Amino acid sequence: MYLRTVLLLLGVLAIASAQGNPKPLMLRVNKPLEKDRDLNPLQAFCTFKNSMTKMSTVNSLTILRSETGKKADFIPIATITPKSKSSGLESELTASGHINQGGESAVIAQYKEPNNGYCFYYKCLIEGTDKQGRQRSYSRTIQDVCKTDKRKTCCADLTEKVNKITEEIENNAQASLDLGPKLLEAANKLASIDRVTYSVSSVYKGRVYIVTRVDAFFNIIAAGKECVNAGGYLVEIDDREEQKFVGAFGKQAGRVIFTGENDIETEGSFVHYQSKKPMPNLLWYGRNPSNSGNEPGEDCVIVFAIGLNDVSCKAKGKFVCEIPLI
Incomplete structure (x- = not known):
């Protein structure tokens, strides 16, 4: 049901x-x-x-x-x-x-x-x-997104996950009472994403990532507000597995993909924009962060499949939002 x-x-x-x-x-x-x-x-x-x-x-x-x-x-x-x-x-x-x-x-x-x-x-x-x-x-x-014998659906990945989750729900009546409303909320969130403005990833651990389709000069405050309006926040990359997933998805959308990580307030101490939690240092690649360039240096972060790189907050590119579904 x-x-x-x-x-x-x-x-x-x-x-x-x-x-x-x-x-x-x-x-x-x-x-x-x-x-x-x-x-x-x-x-x-x-x-x-x-x-x-x-x-x-x-x-x-x-x-x-x-x-x-x-x-x-x-x-x-x-x-x-x-x-x-x-x-x-x-x-x-x-x-x-x-x-x-x-x-x-x-x-x-x-x-x-x-x-x-x-x-x-x-x-x-x-x-x-x-x-x-x-x-x-x-x-x-x-x-239109619906069930079809020919699997003509724009969100096949989510449908497969819903199938798996639902099998578990149907085996446990109490679980269905607890998880059912969350699935409905997830469906609403996914359907409301503006696919004209954003590229949308497949579902990853109960969330999706969206990348703006137009290159523009990055403004971390404006980007943070736009992500909130879209139902999420500037991506907060917490581990290597998530970094590889977001980096691979971002590669399809463009070369310069900004995240929410930054050291704007305290030089050398990179934190997530929304939660202000410290960013794991193991996510950098090569000799980054390098903080090269003229003052104020490189205080913002872009993501690749191989790791993170610090860049100028005034650079041009796209940015990625993290949208929790469940």
Whole structure:
């Protein structure tokens, strides 16, 4: 029972913008529980604030669906235009919405979810023109996460772990009472991560790591706040095993990956940014920390699969957050 609940909760995708970082386009899919499929519809919502873009006129809002996620395979299931407030493009599907040229436009599609065991990608596509009459469009895609015979899931690693945990839960009634809510909370956290802004690791010891997708000049205070808003904290690497995992994941995302370790307050005494606990010295590689360069030297830390290296806090790169799930 808990496996079904967790997997269905994983399917409720709410890919929202991080706090303090609003985006003009939002897409959300609410899935009914399996036992309620015959009574309640699946709902796909899309909202668009054209006031936050260079688009002056919205011509259409469309929700599309694809089984494969390939560009050519997306099929429109609902669309609205300034002259039409509703248009469901499939049988047993209803659509409604509105276009507000000066504010927020929205479209919602509701239909009975196909009970075929497959997962779908959903896309919201906005098309219009700017003040110069040039064509502009914005889109956002999210992937449905669900159980499927073909294992078409973006989070197979988490699903496998949920399977293993659930087997243990079902063998112990008391354990299911204690651990069940934690699994649901973990599913909510994983589903809420903004995959447009971050690359997301596989699950490691009840947590995931997320790396920003854009290189920028590092600001440890701003990065710390962003990690908290994302549901975690600037990564705190506690042992060699975790350092190798984070380093290997970071290598896929970029060359310079900042962690939360630093000796900003006391030169030579490296601590974690969030907890202020000392960083284990065994994590360095080579002759680091070297503190080379001009004043104030190298007070921040980047991670590699072979170890940690101290660098200037003003360097350019990406940073990694640690997100506890369970």
